[in-house]
Amino acid sequence: MASSILFFGFLALSFIHVPASDPGSLQDFCVADETSNVIVNGLACKDPKRVRADDFSFSGLHLAGNTSNAVGCSVTTVTAAQIPGLNTLGISLVRIDYAPWGMNPPHTHPRGSEILTVIEGSLEVGFVTSGPENRLITKVLQKGDVFVFPIGLLHFQRNVWNCNAVAIAALSSQNPGVVTIANAMFGSTPEIPSDILVKAFQLDKNVVNSLRSKF
Numbered sequence: 001m002a003s004s005i006l007f008f009g010f011l012a013l014s015f016i017h018v019p020a021s022d023p024g025s026l027q028d029f030c031v032a033d034e035t036s037n038v039i040v041n042g043l044a045c046k047d048p049k050r051v052r053a054d055d056f057s058f059s060g061l062h063l064a065g066n067t068s069n070a071v072g073c074s075v076t077t078v079t080a081a082q083i084p085g086l087n088t089l090g091i092s093l094v095r096i097d098y099a100p101w102g103m104n105p106p107h108t109h110p111r112g113s114e115i116l117t118v119i120e121g122s123l124e125v126g127f128v129t130s131g132p133e134n135r136l137i138t139k140v141l142q143k144g145d146v147f148v149f150p151i152g153l154l155h156f157q158r159n160v161w162n163c164n165a166v167a168i169a170a171l172s173s174q175n176p177g178v179v180t181i182a183n184a185m186f187g188s189t190p191e192i193p194s195d196i197l198v199k200a201f202q203l204d205k206n207v208v209n210s211l212r213s214k215f
Helices: 001-016 182-185 194-200 205-212
Strands: 073-078 091-100 103-108 113-118 121-127 135-143 147-151 154-159 165-171
Touching: 073 103, 091 103, 091 154, 103 182, 121 147, 135 147, 182 194, 182 205, 194 205
Parallel strands: none
Antiparallel strands: 073 091, 091 165, 103 154, 113 147, 113 165, 121 135, 121 154
16 A cells, blocks of 8 residues: 555656646657648648648748737737648747737737747836736836746736837747637627626626627
8 A cells, every 4th residue: 555655646746747838749840731630739740741841931020010900909920820830849929010009918828938029119018927916027128128928927018109119029839829818808709797797807787898899
């Protein structure tokens, strides 16, 4: 009995050290096969003999995104969906364009940390630590400055210039995911019951309905 307890204790401890990141590749690359119907954690691999240079490249990141929207922000993603060669490599990239005083509203990336650099303009950035502290860590960045958003934490960016701003960010997953808080709370399908939102946000039901109409 004692030996069994020791064995299972050792087994449990071994799992503590399992890395929480995209799985490492067991070959040179695993270019995503967009025609495959196989369902895996990621994307199925294309036959290496059919791999071409275009599978590892993307064009268009020099083009500004359309910021004519309610938040004044546009995100151009470069994930495994745009570059099949990113499959299993655990990285991706985004370009973020901001109109004057535009913002990338509070959101999280459930599967990746983010490192952002300002290419043009000035950005107010920040993230909130987990509860119960819920501490806001924020800073105003200038051109060339870099800031890191830890995986899973709520964060945002806002242009504090009267001119357009641009940032480039890298993320530690081929598919980091994004949960924009306002959209998730007030624009989910099906809807979150109104009484839950009323109690959670301490709002009148009419206010909740008004917010829902925007999403």
